[in-house]
Amino acid sequence: MYIYTTMVKQLVCGILLFLSLMGSSMAARAVPHDDVLEWVQKDSRRFLRANIRVSDLDRTIKFYTELFGLKVLSRKDFPEEKYSNAIVGFGPEESHFVIGLTCHHNTTDKLDIGTAFSHFGIATQDIYNTVEKVRASGGVITREPGPLVEGGDTVYAFMNDPDGYSFELLQRPPTPEPLSHICLNVIDLNRSIEFYNKSLGMNLLLKFDVPQEQYTVGMVGYGSNLTQTVVIELKYNYNVTAYKRGNGYAQVSYTHAYLYISFSQTHK
Ligand SMILES: *[C@@H]1O[C@H](CO)[C@@H](O)[C@H](O)[C@H]1NC(C)=O
Ligand SMILES: *[C@@H]1O[C@H](CO)[C@@H](O)[C@H](O)[C@H]1NC(C)=O
Ligand SMILES: *[C@@H]1O[C@H](CO)[C@@H](O)[C@H](O)[C@H]1NC(C)=O
Ligand SMILES: *[C@@H]1O[C@H](CO)[C@@H](O)[C@H](O)[C@H]1NC(C)=O
Ligand SMILES: CC(=O)N[C@H]1CO[C@H](CO)[C@@H](O)[C@@H]1O
Numbered sequence: 001m002y003i004y005t006t007m008v009k010q011l012v013c014g015i016l017l018f019l020s021l022m023g024s025s026m027a028a029r030a031v032p033h034d035d036v037l038e039w040v041q042k043d044s045r046r047f048l049r050a051n052i053r054v055s056d057l058d059r060t061i062k063f064y065t066e067l068f069g070l071k072v073l074s075r076k077d078f079p080e081e082k083y084s085n086a087i088v089g090f091g092p093e094e095s096h097f098v099i100g101l102t103c104h105h106n107t108t109d110k111l112d113i114g115t116a117f118s119h120f121g122i123a124t125q126d127i128y129n130t131v132e133k134v135r136a137s138g139g140v141i142t143r144e145p146g147p148l149v150e151g152g153d154t155v156y157a158f159m160n161d162p163d164g165y166s167f168e169l170l171q172r173p174p175t176p177e178p179l180s181h182i183c184l185n186v187i188d189l190n191r192s193i194e195f196y197n198k199s200l201g202m203n204l205l206l207k208f209d210v211p212q213e214q215y216t217v218g219m220v221g222y223g224s225n226l227t228q229t230v231v232i233e234l235k236y237n238y239n240v241t242a243y244k245r246g247n248g249y250a251q252v253s254y255t256h257a258y259l260y261i262s263f264s265q266t267h268k
Pocket of ligand 4: 225
């Protein structure tokens with residue numbers, strides 16, 4: 001339940017925010033000073049990267065590139081430090097939200113995804129075909145493609161990658177940013193929405209309740225149109241009061257010239 005800040009190496013401005021536990025204590029602790037709020041509104045912001053740990057880098061890269069169409073943007077091996085990392089995305093880091101993959105060599109520390117991270121969302125034009133490709137490659141389909149309700153207009157499916165990270169595929173027209181969202185489980189939706197709004201300047205783009213599946217969702221992001229920008233989906237599952245962080249999901253970074261400062265100020 002901490003917020004850490006650090007400079008993103010490649011960017012002059014940016015933050016790394018540990019989204020480990022999206023619980024209410026974090027939201028409560030992170031309400032910034034008023035002057036910070038003003039800074040937050042001043043320049044353009046976007047999502048940079050979500051970092052995750054994987055147990056077999058080659059296997060994950062093969063899965064993401066061949067099945068989801070992500071591209072490898074960089075890859076580095078650090079044999080001395082015993083780890084490798086790669087960055088995958090649908091376009092260059094300078095303009096796209098990307099996923100950072102880190103793999104520790106010979107580790108006895110088993111990857112544990114935890115339960116606070118829910119899933120990544122990817123927009124695709126042919127969800128049925130992609131789902132069949134994933135199935136044929138031994139991927140686990142956790143929800144078959146279809147709308148939420150009979151006749152609903154958003155067709156989606158869920159599947160797991162080889163480490164068990166969940167991906168939601170959404171049937172959508174072509175978009176420059178197919179890596180459309182990242183979903184985190186929260187225990188107090190209103191306070192989380194307030195946190196993203198006040199501390200990171202995001203807007204609440206959509207909020208809806210699905211009583212038949214016992215959850216409420218809030219979509220927050222920059223910009224105003226959910227389908228045109230990367231969003232964080234905050235998901236409140238009825239009656240769930242705690243999530244486990246695990247050691248797999250690391251952090252999400254956002255660009256903002258002043259966020260580094262604002263988070264330094266709020267991190268006591
Ligand atoms: C670590 O794993 C690599 C690849 O599996 C292997 O070549 C190397 O010998 C291992 N190193 C140690 C210290 O176990
Ligand atoms: C969350 O906020 C909405 C208004 O935005 C309100 O209607 C609702 O009662 C709040 N929920 C809780 C659990 O406080
Ligand atoms: C969030 O913050 C912006 C200002 O940055 C504001 O315009 C907006 O109404 C706020 N609330 C929501 C729920 O998005
Ligand atoms: C978002 O953008 C899409 C594509 O331009 C458009 O079809 C849709 O109506 C927009 N949604 C809203 C809520 O503005
Ligand atoms: C068993 C239990 O506590 N059920 C509750 C789960 O949450 C819903 C919605 O908040 C309540 O209506 C149930 O009573």
